[in-house]
Amino acid sequence: MARRKPSRELLSGWRSAPTIRNLLKAISIETGTIGRPLRIMEVCGTHTMTLHRSGLKPLLREAGVVMVSGPGCPVCITPDYYHEAIIDLVTSRKNILVATFGDMTRVPTARGSLQTTVPAPGSEIRIVYSPEEALELAVKNLEKEVIFFGAGFETTIPAIAFTVKRAAAENLKNFSLLAALWLIPPALQAILESGEVAIDGFIYPGHVSVIIGQQAYRFVAEKFGVPGAIAGFEPADVLLGILSVARQIRLGRPEVANEYRRVVQAEGNPRALALMEEMLEPYEADWRGLGRIKISGLRLRPRFQELDAVRKFDLHLQPAKPLKLGCRCGEVLKGLIEPVDCPLFGRSCDPDHPRGPCMVSYEGACLIEYKYSSGGRKQ
Amino acid sequence: MSKRRPDGHGQSMPFLVSYRLEEKMCLAVPGKVVSLEGNGTGKVDYLGTTVLANLSLLPEVKVGDWVIVHAGFAISRLDQKEARRTLKLFKELEKISPAD
Secondary structure, three states: OOOOOOOHHHHHHHHOHHHHHHHHHHHHHHHHHHOOOEEEEEEEHHHHHHHHHOOHHHHHHHOOEEEEEEEEOHHHHOOHHHHHHHHHHHHHOOOEEEEEOHHHHHOOEOOEOOOOOOOOOOOEEEEOOOHHHHHHHHHHOOOOEEEEEEEEOOOOHHHHHHHHHHHHHOOOOOEEEEEEEEOHHHHHHHHHHHOOOOOOEEEEOHHHHHHHOOHHHHHHHHOOOOOEEEOOOOHHHHHHHHHHHHHHHHHOOOOEEEOOOOOOOOOOOHHHHHHHHHHEEEEEEEEOOOEEEEEEEEEEOHHHHHHEHHHHOOOOOOOOOOOOOOOOHHHHHOOOOOHHHOOOEOOOEEOOEOOOHHHOOOOOHHHHHHHHOHHHOOO | OOOOOOOOOOOOOOOOOOOOOOOOOOOOOOEEEEEEEEOOEEEEEEOOEEEEEEOOOOOOOOOOOEEEEEOOEEEEEOOHHHHHHHHHHHHHHOOOOOOO
16 A cells, blocks of 8 residues: 555654654763763754754753854844845835845844834835745835845745746846845854864754755865764754764764755755856855855845845945944854853843844744743843 | 734734744744645645645655745655655664663
8 A cells, every 4th residue: 555644753753752862872872982072063043943942952961962053043144234224225215115034123233123113104114934925025016116135044045046036037126135145154164264163063954955965065074074964953853963973073084974864965956056056146245253254145146136135225235333232142153152151141132122133033042042941031 | 724923023914824933944844745736836734734835946846745845935855765764773773772
């Protein structure tokens, strides 16, 4: 008989308690042999979420592994001045419709946030869940200039590229993109080159890897000799990735392991990669916390400049005022400090009154820490 | 379709059928393609909640496939054979003991 639906295990097998215990045991055997605790960076905010939500962090510590959060939160690494430029535009010009993802509207800047700002008459800010919804807004509101303020890594970039291509094909004149698009491998290279954080290995983001594949991280193993594994987002997935990194360290054989083979192909998603290549070009982008990094951002190719909000509205994406004193989001993003090390954390900064993007985004290390640990309570 | 309001912060969003799956974070749970709707789209079922997804990035996708959807786009197809292989590996881990 052909299987009509996958067995229950196919969905739930990644959370079973015996499996988690066995994986933790296997990890502690590896670290026991290595003879020292390991510091492993989980690059992606969703992995941070898995580690906290499933209570794995203290268990991993017992097994000899300290997990460090990385820069994998696009909302967090987008500099304030992107928000300030779009806030200036929507407050000063009529009939502008800014469409963006929900957490982007809450990022606090020197000019307030998109959520608290008062748009000019006829202008507005709308939350969307997919870039295509922004395109639909443009079709339905032809009298308005619709700007999609899109932040994302490789996971989201193909969806945005697809949408812009469609806008070009449909010759939609009132749609444009403010691109806050970032690439993960150059950021990892910058972290490794800076040498500020001692990292024994990386857990690579699962769904960024769906798009870019396994080869994109090869330089980490080959040039820097640092092990790594692509992992999925279920508790057992993350542990499997950590076990793989620990094994690579014990054997002294760093590589790019794929421990999320049910979803990630070695070559990535060729169609998505072709679309990115067609629509976008790399440039030296500025990351919050990490600064300028070569070929780390993507922007529209010159032939699509009519759809580029920066050119269309002459937006000035330049650092203006320094960041608000006190918020240490930049250091959190580099894995230099834990959220609780920030003097604002849980005191003047919490999810209702965020002082920086790491407390805003669902992928932000501070918000996740606050939500899932007692660290958020005032001491 | 489920019409739950996302827990936004007071914005009204009458224009979209929203499903709040931890905003646009990477959703670990695969959904099942239940129908193709033309124009490169299809309906994807998450244990009873159906969403319309763009399938253009996965040209070979069929009804019955399990897919990962991100920001409205299906980006990867679940390889059930590989999934079973990993689950089998978990079973083998049970044999590991500190005495090994």
